[in-house]
Amino acid sequence: MPELSQDTKKIAVMGAGLIGTRHIEGVLAEPRTTLAAVIDPSDAARDATRANSLPWFASLPEALAESRPDGIIIATPNRLHVAHALEAIAYGIPALIEKPIADHAEEAANLVRAADAAGVPILIGHHRRYNPIIGEAKRILESGRLGTILVAHGSFWAAKPADYFKIEWRRQPGAGPAFINLIHDVDLFRFLLGEVESVHAMESSAARNYEVEDTAAVLLRFVNGTLATLTASDAASSPWSWEMTSGENPVFPQQRQTCYQIGGTTGALAIPELKLWEYAGAPDWLQPLRAERVSVTPADPLMLQLRHFCDVIEGRAAPLVSGEEGLATLRVVEGIKASARTGRTIVLERSRP
Numbered sequence: 001m002p003e004l005s006q007d008t009k010k011i012a013v014m015g016a017g018l019i020g021t022r023h024i025e026g027v028l029a030e031p032r033t034t035l036a037a038v039i040d041p042s043d044a045a046r047d048a049t050r051a052n053s054l055p056w057f058a059s060l061p062e063a064l065a066e067s068r069p070d071g072i073i074i075a076t077p078n079r080l081h082v083a084h085a086l087e088a089i090a091y092g093i094p095a096l097i098e099k100p101i102a103d104h105a106e107e108a109a110n111l112v113r114a115a116d117a118a119g120v121p122i123l124i125g126h127h128r129r130y131n132p133i134i135g136e137a138k139r140i141l142e143s144g145r146l147g148t149i150l151v152a153h154g155s156f157w158a159a160k161p162a163d164y165f166k167i168e169w170r171r172q173p174g175a176g177p178a179f180i181n182l183i184h185d186v187d188l189f190r191f192l193l194g195e196v197e198s199v200h201a202m203e204s205s206a207a208r209n210y211e212v213e214d215t216a217a218v219l220l221r222f223v224n225g226t227l228a229t230l231t232a233s234d235a236a237s238s239p240w241s242w243e244m245t246s247g248e249n250p251v252f253p254q255q256r257q258t259c260y261q262i263g264g265t266t267g268a269l270a271i272p273e274l275k276l277w278e279y280a281g282a283p284d285w286l287q288p289l290r291a292e293r294v295s296v297t298p299a300d301p302l303m304l305q306l307r308h309f310c311d312v313i314e315g316r317a318a319p320l321v322s323g324e325e326g327l328a329t330l331r332v333v334e335g336i337k338a339s340a341r342t343g344r345t346i347v348l349e350r351s352r353p
């Protein structure tokens with residue numbers, strides 16, 4: 001573990017695209033961090049970074065020749081995460097790696113082993129876990145108020161515009177709504193409901209005919225017996241996704257709708273509304289259900305994640321989403337892809353690297 005220190009942390013951001021730009025804004029806005037470097041070889045990133053008078057470098061070694069960051073945020077395309085994280089680990093720099101940890105579980109397991117062996121912390125960017133809505137949902141589930149959790153459903157139904165697909169890697173295997181979007185929902189379901197035992201999935205690319213799917217339907221069985229469904233489409237004009245309902249990212253106009261429903265023997269919970277449904281007496285479908293809305297103070301989970309990354313760099317906290325957690329979530333998504341490919345139910349390997 002690094003030594004405890006409360007100095008401002010110098011953070012480099014590698015990959016200044018869609019999410020990298022939000023990380024750069026976050027690092028600039030957070031009093032505990034300064035921006036050490038923007039690392040991205042593209043002309044667009046160089047021009048935008050220089051136009052904002054920020055330090056730009058084409059590679060990590062070039063940035064290191066100028067100054068050494070205390071931590072690095074890796075926001076490059078999925079297939080580059082492992083190579084970039086291994087580079088950071090070789091220099092002993094703690095890394096916040098955007099999700100998915102890798103685009104193959106084998107590579108992710110190698111990365112987790114390398115980070116462990118070097119004693120360099122890595123944190124995986126499943127940032128929704130920091131959202132106070134999810135914290136409260138977890139508290140409600142753990143309180144036992146819903147009884148035994150039997151069933152859950154989650155939807156990622158959203159309409160990505162044609163422009164989104166101008167970037168080539170987003171049309172190719174390794175991208176697609178299962179790897180890019182549903183992985184967040186899978187991670188939250190693992191966080192809220194427990195470890196996944198098996199998955200069965202179907203995919204379709206009927207809307208756009210790209211190599212990657214645009215639509216998927218997934219059945220999940222959890223080790224504790226809970227059954228769940230997750231459905232995803234990035235071509236469906238609908239308000240039912242975390243992105244559209246949670247209000248955590250201001251680029252998405254918020255809809256007061258639900259994207260996750262969790263049902264237990266004594267109650268049900270709708271998320272992100274945090275609407276809790278119960279009977280006054282013994283559960284009975286002939287009696288009226290009453291609903292209570294639990295309120296939380298909203299907070300930006302990306303900023304909370306960044307503060308947690310500072311704590312991890314300082315050695316005050318163990319990563320909330322460790323490499324092992326990122327790997328376990330990736331294994332579920334790989335299981336989904338394998339099931340859709342083979343038509344078989346996939347029993348998941350236990351997630352030890």
Ligand SMILES: NC(=O)c1ccc[n+]([C@@H]2O[C@H](COP(=O)([O-])OP(=O)(O)OC[C@H]3O[C@@H](n4cnc5c(N)ncnc54)[C@H](O)[C@@H]3O)[C@@H](O)[C@H]2O)c1
Pocket residue numbers: 014015016017018019020039040041042045058075076077078080098099100125127167180
């Ligand atoms: N946490 C979230 O909610 C969230 C949201 C969007 C994307 N992501 C993840 O973030 C990653 C990036 O996604 P995006 O949509 O921002 O992609 P993007 O294509 O918009 O940006 C990627 C950037 O990486 C740069 N890059 C490519 N090769 C590089 C290299 N060798 N060194 C440094 N930079 C390099 C590209 O020039 C580009 O600017 C993906 O893994 C994606 O899954 C996470």
